[in-house]
Amino acid sequence: VTDPAAAEDAAVLTERISQGDRSALARLLSLVERGGDTARDALAALGPCPALAHVVGITGAPGAGKSTLTGALVGVLRAAGTEVAVLAVDPSSPFTGGAILGDRIRMQVHEDDPGVFVRSMAARNHPGGLARATPQAVRVLEHAGFDPVVVETVGVGQSEVAIAAAADTTVVVVNPGWGDAVQATKAGLLEVGDIFVVNKGDRPGAAEAVRELESVLGGSARRSSWRPPVLTTVATDARGVDELAAALAAHHAHLRASGELAKRRELRVRSELRGMVLEQLAARASALGEGPRFDSLVAQVAAGSLDPYTAARDLLETDR
Numbered sequence: 001v002t003d004p005a006a007a008e009d010a011a012v013l014t015e016r017i018s019q020g021d022r023s024a025l026a027r028l029l030s031l032v033e034r035g036g037d038t039a040r041d042a043l044a045a046l047g048p049c050p051a052l053a054h055v056v057g058i059t060g061a062p063g064a065g066k067s068t069l070t071g072a073l074v075g076v077l078r079a080a081g082t083e084v085a086v087l088a089v090d091p092s093s094p095f096t097g098g099a100i101l102g103d104r105i106r107m108q109v110h111e112d113d114p115g116v117f118v119r120s121m122a123a124r125n126h127p128g129g130l131a132r133a134t135p136q137a138v139r140v141l142e143h144a145g146f147d148p149v150v151v152e153t154v155g156v157g158q159s160e161v162a163i164a165a166a167a168d169t170t171v172v173v174v175n176p177g178w179g180d181a182v183q184a185t186k187a188g189l190l191e192v193g194d195i196f197v198v199n200k201g202d203r204p205g206a207a208e209a210v211r212e213l214e215s216v217l218g219g220s221a222r223r224s225s226w227r228p229p230v231l232t233t234v235a236t237d238a239r240g241v242d243e244l245a246a247a248l249a250a251h252h253a254h255l256r257a258s259g260e261l262a263k264r265r266e267l268r269v270r271s272e273l274r275g276m277v278l279e280q281l282a283a284r285a286s287a288l289g290e291g292p293r294f295d296s297l298v299a300q301v302a303a304g305s306l307d308p309y310t311a312a313r314d315l316l317e318t319d320r
């Protein structure tokens with residue numbers, strides 16, 4: 001059931017966002033993050049919006065320097081006059097609301113710069129570690145005029161692969177030291193990375209890490225004609241970050257010229273729609289799993305007068 005007050009509220013917020021109101025933007029993102037009917041109303045109020053921004057995913061192992069690198073990248077992009085949004089998706093803090101990552105970035109870059117918008121989101125238990133709301137939040141940020149939108153995700157389990165479904169360009173951040181390239185191979189990162197960054201280039205082993213990555217990349221079967229560059233950065237000094245910005249622009253240009261951009265966006269919409277359907281089905285399923293009808297079927301199955309398959313079918317059919 002739709003809450004008319006929320007729908008009205010969402011429409012007002014949308015209007016304010018189009019006028020550049022940042023607190024309205026933050027509020028709309030909260031609605032989107034909360035999910036359910038309120039988010040649906042908010043996104044409906046936003047209306048159809050063409051995907052306009054370059055969506056950049058930055059992933060890698062915990063502590064690889066993703067936030068520092070993102071902060072430095074934002075600095076370079078701001079110097080070029082673009083308005084940047086950063087979504088820091090934190091799969092590890094379901095309780096704090098994932099404020100840590102965003103705060104870390106926020107402290108590092110342009111706190112008073114209206115051309116930068118930083119937002120953190122908790123990924124909760126979403127499979128893949130990526131917040132369920134991420135694609136919707138990206139949509140909102142695109143609508144608000146940010147380009148690029150940078151999404152930072154800690155690489156745990158499947159999240160690296162999930163981020164690739166949410167981004168146009170995926171940057172994989174590794175560190176010097178034997179094993180990172182091997183780990184990347186195992187995690188399926190070689191297939192999803194469009195740009196590889198050996199960060200902490202001030203540490204021993206950076207050149208070896210680059211060579212190792214280049215050699216495994218050379219041997220991997222990739223479908224795209226894009227050959228992923230392997231860059232070296234020292235994020236803490238913003239060293240190599242100009243080159244990263246250039247590589248991002250080059251990859252975006254490649255995506256446009258090859259028609260790959262439209263394909264990636266379609267894939268993104270696919271997973272976004274599936275996510276939305278899944279969310280609604282899950283809500284419906286938990287509603288079916290309680291109440292007098294459910295209790296009565298449970299009692300019958302428990303007493304041995306009904307089999308559970310018939311009971312489940314009964315629940316699903318009476319719900320129609």
Ligand SMILES: Nc1nc2c(ncn2[C@@H]2O[C@H](COP(=O)(O)OP(=O)(O)OP(=O)(O)O)[C@@H](O)[C@H]2O)c(=O)[nH]1
Nearest residue numbers: 062063064065066067068154199200201234235236
């Ligand atoms: N020496 C060195 N340290 C770095 C570099 N980049 C980042 N660091 C440090 O590495 C630590 C982790 O950096 P973050 O940017 O928080 O890394 P992250 O990947 O965002 O970490 P999580 O979000 O917690 O996974 C911090 O202490 C940084 O100062 C670098 O290029 N060189």
Ligand SMILES: [Mg+2]
Nearest residue numbers: 066067068101
């Ligand atoms: Mg971080």
